[in-house]
Amino acid sequence: MEFMGYRRPDGRVGVRNYLAIIPSVFCANTTVRRIAAAVPGAVALAHPVGCAQVGLDLELTARTLKAMACHPNVGAVLVVGLGCERFPSQELYEAVRANGKPCAHLSIQEEGGTTNTVARGIELAKGLKAQVDAMQRVPCDVSELIIATKCGGTDATSGLAANPAVGNMADRVVAEGGSAILSECNELLGTEDMLAKRAVSPEVAKKVYSAIYEIEDLLRNGRDTSLGEGRNELISPGNFAGGVSSVVEKALGGVHKSGTSPIVDVLQYATAPEKGKRGLFLMDYESHDGEVVTGMIGCGAQIVAFTTGRGNPTGHPLAPVIKVTGNYKTYAHMQENFDFDASGIIQKGESVEENGERLFDLVLRIANGQEKTTAEAIGGDELFCIGRRHGYHLPEKFRLPCE
Amino acid sequence: MLRRSMMIFPEDSVAMVLEDAEKGDVIETPRGKVTLLQDVEFAHKVNVVPLKKGDKVIKYREEIGYMLEDAPVGTWIHNHNMGCDRGKV
Numbered sequence: 001m002e003f004m005g006y007r008r009p010d011g012r013v014g015v016r017n018y019l020a021i022i023p024s025v026f027c028a029n030t031t032v033r034r035i036a037a038a039v040p041g042a043v044a045l046a047h048p049v050g051c052a053q054v055g056l057d058l059e060l061t062a063r064t065l066k067a068m069a070c071h072p073n074v075g076a077v078l079v080v081g082l083g084c085e086r087f088p089s090q091e092l093y094e095a096v097r098a099n100g101k102p103c104a105h106l107s108i109q110e111e112g113g114t115t116n117t118v119a120r121g122i123e124l125a126k127g128l129k130a131q132v133d134a135m136q137r138v139p140c141d142v143s144e145l146i147i148a149t150k151c152g153g154t155d156a157t158s159g160l161a162a163n164p165a166v167g168n169m170a171d172r173v174v175a176e177g178g179s180a181i182l183s184e185c186n187e188l189l190g191t192e193d194m195l196a197k198r199a200v201s202p203e204v205a206k207k208v209y210s211a212i213y214e215i216e217d218l219l220r221n222g223r224d225t226s227l228g229e230g231r232n233e234l235i236s237p238g239n240f241a242g243g244v245s246s247v248v249e250k251a252l253g254g255v256h257k258s259g260t261s262p263i264v265d266v267l268q269y270a271t272a273p274e275k276g277k278r279g280l281f282l283m284d285y286e287s288h289d290g291e292v293v294t295g296m297i298g299c300g301a302q303i304v305a306f307t308t309g310r311g312n313p314t315g316h317p318l319a320p321v322i323k324v325t326g327n328y329k330t331y332a333h334m335q336e337n338f339d340f341d342a343s344g345i346i347q348k349g350e351s352v353e354e355n356g357e358r359l360f361d362l363v364l365r366i367a368n369g370q371e372k373t374t375a376e377a378i379g380g381d382e383l384f385c386i387g388r389r390h391g392y393h394l395p396e397k398f399r400l401p402c403e
Numbered sequence: 404m405l406r407r408s409m410m411i412f413p414e415d416s417v418a419m420v421l422e423d424a425e426k427g428d429v430i431e432t433p434r435g436k437v438t439l440l441q442d443v444e445f446a447h448k449v450n451v452v453p454l455k456k457g458d459k460v461i462k463y464r465e466e467i468g469y470m471l472e473d474a475p476v477g478t479w480i481h482n483h484n485m486g487c488d489r490g491k492v
Contacts, residue, residue: 156419156446159463160409189489190465216489243419243447245480246487249467309446329445346409346421 001176003367005140005302006075009100013144014072015302015367018043018318019132021078021125022069024092025050025085031114032080035121039129042078043317047386051085056389060269062087064386066095067270067298069103073318075132076102078125080117083109102131137369143177143278145367148296148304148319149257150184152289155242155309159253161326161345161355162307167259168356169305169363170280174261179278181267181296182258184287185215186234190248191255195282199263207266211284219286238310242327257307258282269387270298289314290385293321303363304383313337315380320366320373324359339373404428406439410451416461417448417480440477448480460485 006014019042023032029046036044045068049061069077069092077096081089093105104124111117149166151158170180182188188195192212199205223232230237234247244250264279273281285295289312293304297319304321306312311334315321325331328343340359344350365371407421408430418432420443428439434451443449448462454474459466468487474480 156448160411160419190467240482243444243481245448245482245485246468246489248465248487248489249462252463252465252467327446 001142002139003142003145003364004137004369005144005367006072006135007138007140008072010070010072012072012300013140013302014074015145015320015369016073016318017075017132017135018073019076019078019125019129020045020069020074020318021080021121022065022092023047023050024065024079024081024087024089027051027082027085028080028089028108031108031117031121034114034118035078035080035125038118038122039125041129041132042125043381045317045384047384049386049388050087053086058086060387060389062091064270064294064298065092067272068294068318068384069096070099070101071297071302071318072300073302074101075135076128077104078121078128079103079105080121081105081107083107102128104128141177142173142364145173145176145178145303145363146299146301147173147178147180147363148293148299148301149180149182149307150289150293150296150304151187151254151257151307152314153236153308153310153312154239154244154250154254155327155330156244156249156253157242157326157343157346158307158309159249159256161342161352162309162324163253163256163326164352165326165340165342165345165355165359166257166305166307166324168352169259169359170257171259171261172356172360173363174259174279177278179273179281179300180258180261181281181283181299181301182255182263183283183285183292183296184254185211185282185284186219186286187247187254188212188251189216189234190251195255195258195263198261198280200265200279204263204265207284208263208282211266211282214284215286242309257305267299269295272300285387288385288387290383291387293383294385295387303366305359305363311337313375313378313380314382315373315375315378316383317381318384321375321380321383322359322362322366322373323375336378337374406430408432408437410434411462412464414461414464416450416452416454416459418451419446419448421445437477439479440475441479443479449477450474450480451476454478454480
């Protein structure tokens with residue numbers, strides 16, 4: 001089965017064709033925004049990091065920005081640095097050059113300030129945009145697709161309708177030889193046995209257990225009862241209001257969005273699967289909507305399937321985010337923020353299979369560029385956030401003593 | 404008044420109420436008719452078997468928590484009367 005996508009120099013396939021203007025450090029955010037505003041169709045990837053970080057946090061910043069720049073939904077890249085940042089803009093630029101797509105690089109300190117950099121940046125960006133506009137969609141196999149799955153604003157309908165519909169769609173993508181990614185390991189507490197049983201090998205099963213137990217440990221250690229009510233919950237007030245009573249109930253509903261395929265591997269944050277490996281993956285990360293979605297896009301996902309019972313308007317600047325709900329009330333109330341209504345599973349006795357098939361067809365129309373998502377139409381870009389682990393994986397001997 | 408509801412698996416101990424319902428409304432479940440003991444909002448759940456303090460609450464054939472108090476059939480089961488230790492011990 002084929003769709004029309006953009007074949008990139010690294011062999012991967014994109015469903016969108018953006019010119020990305022990327023700051024290596026937050027100090028370049030305004031410059032980047034002003035360049036992008038002057039070049040229609042360019043997207044600015046402003047972010048709050050790139051300096052004064054150490055260890056895994058700085059590595060995650062570097063890895064994520066490289067993954068965004070090299071992402072197949074991006075046709076060309078302009079990198080803008082300040083000049084003294086800890087994540088050097090040159091390193092980001094070299095990564096894009098090695099990736100083979102058209103790119104350019106500027107540094108504010110070298111150019112002599114904001115105005116000069118913006119002027120030079122607009123000139124370079126216009127040149128890159130012309131190259132992007134000349135790129136054509138070509139027939140690509142559906143096996144090239146990687147679908148990220150995510151729930152945000154879960155209610156009790158999510159586990160009955162929206163997540164099973166997404167899971168069925170994910171099974172169809174995997175059956176075509178493609179891939180899907182499940183993550184949000186802190187919201188999989190209680191499902192580790194069933195997920196480990198779906199692992200393709202004892203090694204992968206071990207990685208599944210480790211991803212879920214480590215995040216549970218991390219969160220448990222971060223708990224601070226002196227901070228008052230609500231600061232230690234793994235579940236939001238909206239989840240409770242929507243009828244979800246515990247993190248395990250949430251997990252047992254959430255896990256349905258992974259479908260029924262075997263788990264072929266556990267991926268690290270914003271890290272592509274081993275070459276040639278396809279199927280269902282678990283990505284080892286927690287459930288902050290933006291951080292986890294950006295991480296899965298960093299793994300190579302070109303499209304995100306996002307379920308929500310409460311309603312959610314967010315989008316990602318580089319990837320279409322398909323909003324799916326199982327709640328007929330929320331759909332009627334917030335229709336402009338939804339792409340797919342799966343509430344017929346609850347309200348009309350429709351089958352999960354027919355909803356999964358319709359959702360799969362929608363994924364292909366969006367992959368083809370025939371349709372935009374509602375988040376794309378409103379310009380939603382909140383889901384671009386760079387993951388942080390705050391000393392996670394810090395060896396015991398380096399940890400500060402605590403009681 | 405009869406209200407729509409759904410049990411995911413017949414072995415579960417709770418059913419989801421699929422309409423905003425009031426105390427005294429009735430749902431039909433694989434475990435028989437259940438009269439709601441409180442108002443229950445859309446997508447919230449009630450127990451279809453009697454539960455004692457400490458009993459496991461079963462949904463999706465799995466334990467989603469345990470009862471903090473006794474609950475006769477038809478009780479609204481939520482975080483006020485059900486606990487769960489995962490992720491916070």
